[in-house]
Amino acid sequence: MLKLWKLERKTGEATVAYPFAPLPVNKDMRGKPVHDAAACVACAACAVACPADAIWMSVDPDAETITWNINYGRCIFCGRCEESCPFEAIRLSQEFELAVTSKADLHDQAVYKIQECSVCGRPFAPRKEVDLARRVLDQVVGSAAAWQRDVLDVCPACRRRLDAQRAKASCDAANAAVLLEAIERDAAQAGGADAAGATDAADGGTSAEGVR
Amino acid sequence: MAEPLDMTERVLPAGLQYQPTPIQLDEKVKAAKAALATSIRRSVYAYRCDLGGCNGCEIEIFGSITPVFDTERFGVKVVPSPRQADVLIYTGAVTRAMRMPGIRAFQAAPDPKIVISYGACGCTGGIFYDNYCVWGGTDKIVPVDVYIPGCPPSPAQTVYGFAVALGLLDQKLHATTDVEKDGEEAPVLHPGVPYRLRVALERTARQMAGYRYGRDLVNEFMDVLEGARYDVMGAVDEFIRRCDDPRRREIFVALRQVVDASVVGDVNDGRR
Numbered sequence: 001m002l003k004l005w006k007l008e009r010k011t012g013e014a015t016v017a018y019p020f021a022p023l024p025v026n027k028d029m030r031g032k033p034v035h036d037a038a039a040c041v042a043c044a045a046c047a048v049a050c051p052a053d054a055i056w057m058s059v060d061p062d063a064e065t066i067t068w069n070i071n072y073g074r075c076i077f078c079g080r081c082e083e084s085c086p087f088e089a090i091r092l093s094q095e096f097e098l099a100v101t102s103k104a105d106l107h108d109q110a111v112y113k114i115q116e117c118s119v120c121g122r123p124f125a126p127r128k129e130v131d132l133a134r135r136v137l138d139q140v141v142g143s144a145a146a147w148q149r150d151v152l153d154v155c156p157a158c159r160r161r162l163d164a165q166r167a168k169a170s171c172d173a174a175n176a177a178v179l180l181e182a183i184e185r186d187a188a189q190a191g192g193a194d195a196a197g198a199t200d201a202a203d204g205g206t207s208a209e210g211v212r
Numbered sequence: 213m214a215e216p217l218d219m220t221e222r223v224l225p226a227g228l229q230y231q232p233t234p235i236q237l238d239e240k241v242k243a244a245k246a247a248l249a250t251s252i253r254r255s256v257y258a259y260r261c262d263l264g265g266c267n268g269c270e271i272e273i274f275g276s277i278t279p280v281f282d283t284e285r286f287g288v289k290v291v292p293s294p295r296q297a298d299v300l301i302y303t304g305a306v307t308r309a310m311r312m313p314g315i316r317a318f319q320a321a322p323d324p325k326i327v328i329s330y331g332a333c334g335c336t337g338g339i340f341y342d343n344y345c346v347w348g349g350t351d352k353i354v355p356v357d358v359y360i361p362g363c364p365p366s367p368a369q370t371v372y373g374f375a376v377a378l379g380l381l382d383q384k385l386h387a388t389t390d391v392e393k394d395g396e397e398a399p400v401l402h403p404g405v406p407y408r409l410r411v412a413l414e415r416t417a418r419q420m421a422g423y424r425y426g427r428d429l430v431n432e433f434m435d436v437l438e439g440a441r442y443d444v445m446g447a448v449d450e451f452i453r454r455c456d457d458p459r460r461r462e463i464f465v466a467l468r469q470v471v472d473a474s475v476v477g478d479v480n481d482g483r484r
Binding site: 111 | 336400
């Protein structure tokens with residue numbers, strides 16, 4: 001009997017004091033995902049990554065808003081949202097006391113405005129996302145970044161059109177340059193006696209060969 | 213707040229998943245239940261009802277009646293029959309095959325009784341919410357009093373859930389709606405570190421330590437880079453020297469090499 005008391009004294013109490021005292025938890029515990037609405041740009045990376053569809057985006061075309069939604073009741077606490085978030089706007093916390101009596105309390109949401117296209121006026125991307133992209137591009141040097149910055153608030157359809165126009169313009173310019181070069185070369189070969197006449201003849205000659 | 217439009221309603225064709233009518237409580241039972249919640253002064257017996265779960269929730273329920281969490285000190289005891297039960301714990305996503313046992317357990321338990329929806333599957337159907345043979349949550353068939361989310365809920369979450377169910381503790385979670393403020397800007401993280409170097413550092417840290425720990429480590433490293441006033445590499449070397457953990461040190465050395473490459477050569481070479 002005395003031995004048993006000794007053993008009991010040595011072992012101490014195994015039962016935790018929770019819920020009368022806070023439960024010590026690991027700092028990397030996968031608890032409730034906490035969303036930082038100010039840091040979030042509504043890019044929907046977490047919604048795409050979420051295997052349980054606990055996070056989803058909904059778009060209200062009339063109000064021109066995009067809403068980030070989470071249902072903690074469906075969350076499986078895998079941490080994929082945290083992994084996929086490029087801006088550290090969501091992180092699994094140590095908070096685990098999630099039981100509720102009303103199902104509606106398991107739902108959180110954050111509403112964001114959508115940017116309108118500067119060309120056609122249609123809403124196309126979250127405003128904060130476009131804004132952040134602009135500030136990131138400001139840090140990057142290079143002509144590609146400059147062009148990206150110019151068309152940042154243009155929707156993909158309009159951007160495609162602008163790209164095509166730009167490509168055509170540069171093509172035209174390149175063709176004109178090639179043509180100009182050929183004209184000058186021919187003029188130089190002709191010896192400069194009658195530059196205009198020689199060019200005409202050369203042009204006529206090539207096209208005639210093409211037909212033959 | 214109105215019940216938000218659920219994913220199930222948004223993606224599933226209405227006819228694909230069967231929508232049962234849940235059992236409704238009559239007024240007398242509701243009144244008895246309200247009295248039970250406020251004036252309960254005795255132990256409660258819990259019956260565990262698995263409606264198509266993976267047994268993860270069961271393991272955690274049994275984890276919470278072990279000596280470490282010891283729910284019996286609050287008088288909560290798991291019993292083998294619904295006829296003895298005051299609390300019904302439903303786990304699992306309610307598969308078509310298990311709907312009748314679930315309803316029969318509810319009918320067998322004497323009124324008034326508390327119904328707990330346990331785990332992500334019990335609360336909403338969890339990852340199986342859009343399965344054709346799953347009815348998506350306990351509340352589709354029986355009236356639920358407390359939802360305990362988690363996949364599975366840990367024993368501490370279970371203890372908390374029981375405390376909420378018995379009216380001992382208040383729930384902490386409340387529905388929130390954040391609306392974007394005018395001119396709200398998301399911060400650029402570590403603006404002091406050049407963009408391409410930051411991408412290279414983050415990538416190296418992720419490759420070596422995974423997403424979460426890699427991000428923690430690279431943030432620590434970039435704080436040192438940004439904090440250094442004159443001698444950046446000196447500060448980094450000092451930081452690495454002070455680091456005791458060889459695993460962390462190895463990653464910081466690799467990050468230092470990335471910085472070296474960007475200073476000596478071109479960080480974009482082969483890393484784009």
